[in-house]
Amino acid sequence: MNTIIEGAIRAIELLTSGDRDVFQVMSVTLLVSGTATAISVLLGVPLGLWLALADFAGKQVLSSLVNFGMGLPPVVVGLVVSLFLWRSGPLGNLELMYTPTAMILAQAIIAFPIVAGFSFAAIVSINPKLRWKLLSMGATQWQANWLLIKEAKLGLIAAVIAGFGRVISEVGASMMVGGNIKGQTRVLTTAIVTEVEKGNFDIAMAIAYILLIITYGIIVSLTILQHEKKML
Numbered sequence: 246m247n248t249i250i251e252g253a254i255r256a257i258e259l260l261t262s263g264d265r266d267v268f269q270v271m272s273v274t275l276l277v278s279g280t281a282t283a284i285s286v287l288l289g290v291p292l293g294l295w296l297a298l299a300d301f302a303g304k305q306v307l308s309s310l311v312n313f314g315m316g317l318p319p320v321v322v323g324l325v326v327s328l329f330l331w332r333s334g335p336l337g338n339l340e341l342m343y344t345p346t347a348m349i350l351a352q353a354i355i356a357f358p359i360v361a362g363f364s365f366a367a368i369v370s371i372n373p374k375l376r377w378k379l380l381s382m383g384a385t386q387w388q389a390n391w392l393l394i395k396e397a398k399l400g401l402i403a404a405v406i407a408g409f410g411r412v413i414s415e416v417g418a419s420m421m422v423g424g425n426i427k428g429q430t431r432v433l434t435t436a437i438v439t440e441v442e443k444g445n446f447d448i449a450m451a452i453a454y455i456l457l458i459i460t461y462g463i464i465v466s467l468t469i470l471q472h473e474k475k476m477l
Contacts, residue, residue, distance in 0.1 A: 252450025256458075259451055266427075267452070271459065274432040277345050278413040281352035285360045285408045288353075290401060293364025294390060311365065314358025319351075323418030326351045330422065343424035348432070351418040356408035363407055367400020368393060402471040406464055413460055433459070 259267045296308055328334050330342040341347045371393060379389040394401065416434045423430035425439060433456040440449035 248446050248450055251447040253454055255447050255451035256454035260455065267455065269428060270431050270433055270436050270452075271455065273345060273430065274413065274434075274456075274459070277348045277352060277419075277432060278409065281349045281356055281412050282405065282409040284349070284353040285356035285412075286405055289357050289360030289404065289408070290364045290394075292361040293366075293404070294368055294394070296361070296365045297368035298390070298393075308365070311358050311361050315362045317355065317358065318417075319355050319415050320417035320421065322351050322354050323421030326354065326418070326422050342422065343426060343430060345423070345430055347422040348419050348430060351422045352412040352415060355415060355418060356412045359411055360404045360408040363404030364397075364401055367397040367404065370400060371396055399471055402467055406467050406471075409463065409467075410460070413456070413463075 292311070296304065296311070326347065327342070329336045330339070330347055331337055332342075341350070375393065375396065379392055384392070414434060416438060419425075419430075419432055420435050420438070423432070423435070425431050425435040431439070433452055437449045437452050437456070440446070440452065
């Protein structure tokens with residue numbers, strides 16, 4: 246119990262004092278998780294829309310793969326990405342191993358099926374007759390799809406929240422492909438692990454509080470956007 250209280254006090258001290266190391270780790274965390282989430286949204290939402298609206302052979306197989314990917318262990322993703330990025334791997338010449346770019350790639354792969362799966366569910370939940378009604382009224386395919394996206398706003402932002410929540414809390418893949426290098430690839434989650442290994446439980450708890458504050462702040466912002474009457 247004392248560690249929890251001491252961690253809260255320590256977190257306030259680190260934030261108010263402008264601790265350079267802490268703010269550097271925070272910036273890397275936001276860069277990596279934010280970029281990975283953006284990539285997963287750019288790829289996942291169109292895939293979810295396509296899966297919901299298109300009829301094609303193998304649709305159920307692809308849908309099942311997306312659902313499977315939603316529960317894919319991050320450490321497995323980290324292992325596979327590592328094998329591709331090692332010097333002996335097919336992408337080794339790019340020298341991305343132990344860089345923020347490698348972490349973004351791994352986290353985007355983790356978040357992508359989550360965003361796609363939630364997006365699919367959001368579009369499917371809309372009355373299927375709505376799209377045909379829009380098309381019969383003269384709307385183009387693009388206009389009809391955009392109106393469906395606006396109609397599914399609640400579910401689509403939930404997809405973004407789910408994807409972001411998964412990657413910002415991720416540890417295994419980040420350590421495997423990023424290496425947890427201080428000043429370069431260390432993020433809040435891996436920093437917590439590092440401090441625990443050192444026995445600095447109060448600092449680990451302080452970093453955990455900072456992680457929770459950042460996560461809560463971003464999710465609150467997305468929730469406010471989710472419940473606005475008009476799509477921004």
